[in-house]
Amino acid sequence: MSHSPVTRADGEVVGIARCDFAIWREIPDNRLQPTMRATQVIMHSMASPGTTPEDLIRYWSQPGTPLESHFIVGRDGRAWQLVDTGRSADANYRANRRPDGTGAISIETEDNIGGPDTLPWTAAQIDTLVRLALWAARVHGIPRRRCPSPSSPGIGFHTMWGAPSEWTPVSKTCPGTIRIRQFNQTVLPAIVAGAAGGGLSVADANSLERHLDVIQEKIERTFNQVNIKTGDLANRVETVESKVERTFNQVNSTTDALSGRVDDVAAQVAQLQADMVLVKEALGIP
Numbered sequence: 001m002s003h004s005p006v007t008r009a010d011g012e013v014v015g016i017a018r019c020d021f022a023i024w025r026e027i028p029d030n031r032l033q034p035t036m037r038a039t040q041v042i043m044h045s046m047a048s049p050g051t052t053p054e055d056l057i058r059y060w061s062q063p064g065t066p067l068e069s070h071f072i073v074g075r076d077g078r079a080w081q082l083v084d085t086g087r088s089a090d091a092n093y094r095a096n097r098r099p100d101g102t103g104a105i106s107i108e109t110e111d112n113i114g115g116p117d118t119l120p121w122t123a124a125q126i127d128t129l130v131r132l133a134l135w136a137a138r139v140h141g142i143p144r145r146r147c148p149s150p151s152s153p154g155i156g157f158h159t160m161w162g163a164p165s166e167w168t169p170v171s172k173t174c175p176g177t178i179r180i181r182q183f184n185q186t187v188l189p190a191i192v193a194g195a196a197g198g199g200l201s202v203a204d205a206n207s208l209e210r211h212l213d214v215i216q217e218k219i220e221r222t223f224n225q226v227n228i229k230t231g232d233l234a235n236r237v238e239t240v241e242s243k244v245e246r247t248f249n250q251v252n253s254t255t256d257a258l259s260g261r262v263d264d265v266a267a268q269v270a271q272l273q274a275d276m277v278l279v280k281e282a283l284g285i286p
């Protein structure tokens, strides 16, 4: 399910990297973008109230639409992956892919029901952001720390170096005032500690659900096969039964015929005995 990238001696990453707890939804740019070696994770907000992650994926699924990211995290904690993390995505200006081939993994976050300056990340969103960063640290060896500079490996948010800056050509607050506070107070400390929240995240639950779907399909297929075999067996039992019945009927009719003949013989013997009595009387034999 999860594919690890292969880093060649010259630093070029080949192959693909997909997160095993994200929903894979490839967009056209995944085939067009150059490969990169992921050294950073940069977090964003969609900044488009009324737009769901599915809406954004549909938009990016049209050819030529700009500023795609690798991941989107919904308010319910679900994660979608659109681009392999061994390829660059265009949400981070100069950090998309630097001349040395390194670049940032970008994560968009949903703010469907409000502005990201005032609408905080949900607990489920924070949990998934932490898990994605830990996944990126494990798969790509990205250090679990705040990026010390715009080009140094680590974790950051879009306007961490100001706006405009190396990470954005325009003025903005992405991922939003209140979310930047959450990044500093909750998200980054959890990533540095290397610990996601306790229990199952929504992303884990989704992953489990997909595995369960596969298992259920297998069980259904096996059940159907057993059903077909059972049906075959029942047919064969019926065939054997009807053969037994036919043989039994034949034996019965043969027995009837035989007992008829035995009756005939008995009648003949009785006739003979009667004849003998008449003969004896005629001859005067007592």
Ligand SMILES: [Zn+2]
Pocket (backbone or CB within 6 Å): 043, 044, 045, 091, 158, 174, 175
């Ligand atoms: Zn952004």
